[in-house]
Amino acid sequence: MSTAKKFAGQTAIYGISTIAGRVLSFFLTPVYTKAYATGVYGILTTMYSWSSILNAVMAFGMETTFFRYLSKYPDNKAKVYNNAFATVFFITLLFLLFTIPFVHNIAGFIRVGNDSSQNDFGRFILYFVAILVIDAWCVMPFAKLRAEGKPGRYGAIKFINVLIYIALNLIFIWGLPFWTKHHLPATTWINGWYVKGWVGYVFLSNLVSSAITLLMLIPEFSKIRLKLDGKMLLEMFTYSWPVLIANISFIINENLDKLLLGKLLPQNISAHEVGIYGACAKISLFLSIFIQAFRLGAEPFFFSHAKNKNAGQTYARIMDYFVITICVIFIGLIANIQILKYFIPNRSYWVGLPVVPPLVFGYVSLGVYMNLSVWYKLSDQTKYGLYISGVGAILTIVLNVLFIPKYSYMASAWVSLIAYATMMVLSYIWGQKNYPIPYNLKKNLAYIISSIVIVYLSFYIFRRNIFAGDLLLLLFISAAVYFEWKNLKAIFIKG
Numbered sequence: 001m002s003t004a005k006k007f008a009g010q011t012a013i014y015g016i017s018t019i020a021g022r023v024l025s026f027f028l029t030p031v032y033t034k035a036y037a038t039g040v041y042g043i044l045t046t047m048y049s050w051s052s053i054l055n056a057v058m059a060f061g062m063e064t065t066f067f068r069y070l071s072k073y074p075d076n077k078a079k080v081y082n083n084a085f086a087t088v089f090f091i092t093l094l095f096l097l098f099t100i101p102f103v104h105n106i107a108g109f110i111r112v113g114n115d116s117s118q119n120d121f122g123r124f125i126l127y128f129v130a131i132l133v134i135d136a137w138c139v140m141p142f143a144k145l146r147a148e149g150k151p152g153r154y155g156a157i158k159f160i161n162v163l164i165y166i167a168l169n170l171i172f173i174w175g176l177p178f179w180t181k182h183h184l185p186a187t188t189w190i191n192g193w194y195v196k197g198w199v200g201y202v203f204l205s206n207l208v209s210s211a212i213t214l215l216m217l218i219p220e221f222s223k224i225r226l227k228l229d230g231k232m233l234l235e236m237f238t239y240s241w242p243v244l245i246a247n248i249s250f251i252i253n254e255n256l257d258k259l260l261l262g263k264l265l266p267q268n269i270s271a272h273e274v275g276i277y278g279a280c281a282k283i284s285l286f287l288s289i290f291i292q293a294f295r296l297g298a299e300p301f302f303f304s305h306a307k308n309k310n311a312g313q314t315y316a317r318i319m320d321y322f323v324i325t326i327c328v329i330f331i332g333l334i335a336n337i338q339i340l341k342y343f344i345p346n347r348s349y350w351v352g353l354p355v356v357p358p359l360v361f362g363y364v365s366l367g368v369y370m371n372l373s374v375w376y377k378l379s380d381q382t383k384y385g386l387y388i389s390g391v392g393a394i395l396t397i398v399l400n401v402l403f404i405p406k407y408s409y410m411a412s413a414w415v416s417l418i419a420y421a422t423m424m425v426l427s428y429i430w431g432q433k434n435y436p437i438p439y440n441l442k443k444n445l446a447y448i449i450s451s452i453v454i455v456y457l458s459f460y461i462f463r464r465n466i467f468a469g470d471l472l473l474l475l476f477i478s479a480a481v482y483f484e485w486k487n488l489k490a491i492f493i494k495g
Helices: 004-024 028-035 039-058 062-072 077-110 122-146 151-181 185-190 200-216 232-265 267-304 312-337 337-343 348-372 375-380 385-432 441-463 466-494
Strands: none
Touching: 028 039, 028 151, 028 267, 039 077, 039 122, 039 232, 039 267, 062 077, 062 122, 062 232, 077 232, 077 466, 122 151, 122 200, 122 385, 151 185, 151 200, 232 267, 232 385, 267 337, 267 348, 267 385, 312 337, 312 348, 312 441, 312 466, 337 348, 348 375, 348 385, 348 441, 375 385, 441 466
């Protein structure tokens, strides 16, 4: 089997499990936006934005470090696994120490909006502390499954996690109200504790699904030993902390805009604006799903092929088809936005649809950046990841603070694009100086610029007309197939 085919197969397996889980999870967005007003959805968005940032802190960059050190020390896999998990476990203990005694203070800081009916932030914080700790403990067992080439078990556990989460959400949001409305058995007991419309049930569902996931990973936990290698642990820590900062910076770019919207806008509209932005941003996450699936398959592949003589050419070819794919998704999403908007059934959210084009192109830039980032991971120069993501985070913070008060969530959408595009450019420039890979810059830029022009025509000139947008999409795909036909034949016919 050719290298390209092997990579495509590996990415597809992880991608299917990731996409299936994400698509099922996305099913809840229309459920939430129909069940909750924009202000309440703003609370949900705020809590998960904080959760995303803290997840990166708790993982401490150990997932990437784990794969790197497996390739460096192939005969000491158990030590690498033990050291990586021990680091994450110690961080979770510190996290518990600095959160549990200060729950009410944290709740007062995080609280968004002035809806007097939502006064349970203290309880929300406790739920999320437990979720964050459990999810952090599961990071390394999941990485171990990927390293051992067990995508079936990995995907099954992820899939079950999402099914449980969705099932509990539907029970709390739709099932129990239906049950009590029709006075079915045990209605009196349910009425004694159930509060219709309480957003906390979403967080409780997450906690239960995370706990069950941990139980399913017991075989991986049973292989952990408290025999640590101090020298290797120090090496891994030195490698991982720049990765940690880079990851935090990335998550800041992804989520801080929603948190700043909640703090910089007037209190009477902040939760409402966060809710609209958070819901419409979900449409752009269709591209994020593909990028995440790509990362899951690509990271182990890149490390395992780093010593191959033609590794650079392989990485360049992967970039070529990655760019074409994300450009097709970019155009497809915008061309069909008049259909995709029904993903959010509550029309009061639709006012935020203009944020989608800049957000989606931001994900295009992010995807290219993630592909480019292989250079500093393979060359053990993770400090550059820190620098690049740090620049993105600074842009995110400064520009949002400057422009949110005047332009609200539209500022956040364009700032997200600016930050990711800057990171992409910096990674390419520094990468070519420190770890040259023969990317086809002109061809990749041609596809990206063409997709931008088509999206502009589709969204603004043709005013979201589906037929015009899809015709332009077909023209783009046809042109890509025409120009890439020889290479495609070489990979999938001769390979």
